[in-house]
Amino acid sequence: MEYRSYFVYFFGSCVISQIRCLLCARFHQPKFHCRILIGIPCCFDPYPASLRKKLWTNAGFITSYLILSYCVFGQLVNVVLLLIGHRKTNGAIEEIATQAACTGYCIIGLIKMYGLAYHRNQLASTINDCGDMWRDQFNSLTDRLNGGKFFRPTVTIMTLAAINCIVMVSAFNFIPVAEMIFNRWQTGEWHRQLPYVIWYPFDKFGGWWYYLVYVFEIYGGYVVAGSNVGIDCIFCLLCAHLSMQLKLLETALEELVEPQKDALVMSSKNIDEKLQKLIRRHQNVLSYQNTINAVFGLTFFLNLVADSVIMCAVGFLIITANYYVVIKMTLFMGVCLVEIFFVCYYGNEVMEHSLQLATAAYNCKWYQQIYGNTKFGKKLILVILRAQHPIILMAWKFWPITINTFGMVLNASWSYFTLLRTIIV
Template identity: 65%
Template sequence: MPLELEFSKTFDFTIKVQKTIGIPCCFEPYPDTLRAKLKANFGFITSFAILAYCVLGQLINVVLLLIGHRKTEEAMEEIAIQIVCTGFCITGLIKMYGLAYHRNLLTSIIDDFRVMWAEELLSSADRQICDKVLRPTMAIAAFAAIGNIIMVSAFNFLPVAEMIFNHWQTGKWHRLQPYVIWFPFDGTGGWWYYLVYTFEVYGGYVVAVSNVGTNCIFCLLCAHLTMQLKLLNRSLEDVIQPEEANKRRLVQRDAREMLPKLIRRHQSLLSCKETMDAVFSLTFFLNFAASTIIMCVQGFLMLIADFYVVTKIALFMGCCLVEIFFLCYYGDEVLENSTQLAQAVYNCRWYHQDAGDCKFSKNLIPIILRAQRPMKLMAWKFWPITINTFGMILNASWSYFTLLRTVVL
């Protein structure tokens, strides 16, 4: 028999992973003073600066390749790889900035869900709904975090295996780096090499955690919102209990008192949805747009690169697809359960009332009308975060890929 789930435990693993790059706990708002803010976010600022330089260094390297200042035998392949890596890093940078900029809003959403948790999860049936929704999401968040960290670690340390293999074949050591980042000095010479390699390894880890950490927070918040919608659906359906003592068609006093509370809870969930849009909307719009281009370029790389690069790119593409799918899946869960509110209200035995007392039924009409406009999380009012959008992103990536293949090859 699993232990009773606690609210703080639902975010526990994600918070621990984010803390490894200095992201403060999402339960805590910013301190009041600037000195306290800098002290609490010193690790975050350091990680952000490292990732920002990685982005700048990769962009400079792309420019040097395009103008012909840096010569390479496989210029097209390297430019494509740089676009993929730079896009992934820029996405991580945007997500880190979004978490920092909206820290207090994120804390307020979590506080709202904590209050609802304490008020609503009273019966064993409520706990069953909670476990059914949240435990799988917690497992998926842990799996996604570990999977992304493993994927980036493979990128970080594959050059070591490649150097050992090349030495075994040629008898010479040829120093390689995980990523091609511009530095104002020779990053492969002397003791600088080990510092640069460590810097790039940590930069890769930061971008993995920043990407997956933001995604996991969003999915967990969507799961909490979905759970509350399921509880609200059930409460609305059961707001009128069938009378046992007598068979008069009369709405019970408890139902009249309960309905305003359920309406306020629905309004609270709508407010949480709006706040989630404010925190994640622009971030995920840029994420979806970047992922469309990244997956297009990844497909192109699979056509022109050797087996070694294709293997790395296929692993990278798999992680991108899983990431976008889960974001869209949990957004779709919110949409689906909010759509069911209208049916739940209709099923609430509203017909158990006196013929002359229609006030209760009339109060249900605005709820039904509002529920017919479901909660739809948006990516900057451009893309609804639903399964249909996942299909649209894949279609767009395929279209760009076929165009690129036709023009270049």
């Protein structure tokens, strides 16, 4: 399977794109990507040179971004109208909590889409470099298929995460339809409802405007799903690639000095050349740390901060809202937990694999090297010292993206939730 299969096709926006990308990866159709669904462009290619081509090739992306921007704006306007008393509702606290959760999730989606667009060229360059490294290390198709086994769990996990996100958004989009049908069966009248509480400068329930608004909000919901899961797919797959490179480097270090019957016939020159080559490989892998931090650092910092507040609001709604709201919010909670967990898990995997390089260098049977080769020993010590400082992916230089950070976010969210429940309930 080609390298692009793992680093392009699974940046999908929904379940359909994930499955179709998988089929295209199997049949080696490199030009398919999920632009046809919500406009997310192929991250393998940088921006075109001319402004006209930039706008044309990213027209879908720009349209999706503007739609999501208006959804955020309309939700914020509704919150303001509710706070100043211009709009009345029976459950003001529950609606504010719902708006806080939905608006926060939409804002995170906007930030991720902006980060994807802003760092497009840098991300494309990084993915191309990873592809060159992949092809250099796996020359034959058989080797690439064997190397691809390392990514299969990640691809499966990302696909399931996308399915989870789409199920959640679909519940938000279509539960109002089920509720309207149920109310019609109970009362004999139709009471129009919409998936989200968004302000419009016209009567959104009147005439044909209602159907257009409903389609608009459905599409906006899937844009949110695609923007959130898409950037997480990119990050997790890049982390999986880094983990694979570190694992290969670990194996190469352990096999650096091959057992020889006669230690005196070992060529110190060959050993030094092999070690220098591995050191250059290690430096290339280390260079990706700054790139990933630059592309994803600020985005994930804001994501972690927002998710702690979002999960607090969702938890409050689960214990106070009606049953159909509980269904939506339970799915929402699951999506937030899965999203944060896998981002932190793959960041933690990179850190753990980078730490194992020091042990691998020490276990390379250095004692079988020819006597008097002090250069080899000094270089090996430097490798061990550098490997003791692991690759740590950071959320805007504040939090390391590790499992401990996942626990910290859960702890903060639980603290906010207990405080809110004590004050209000």
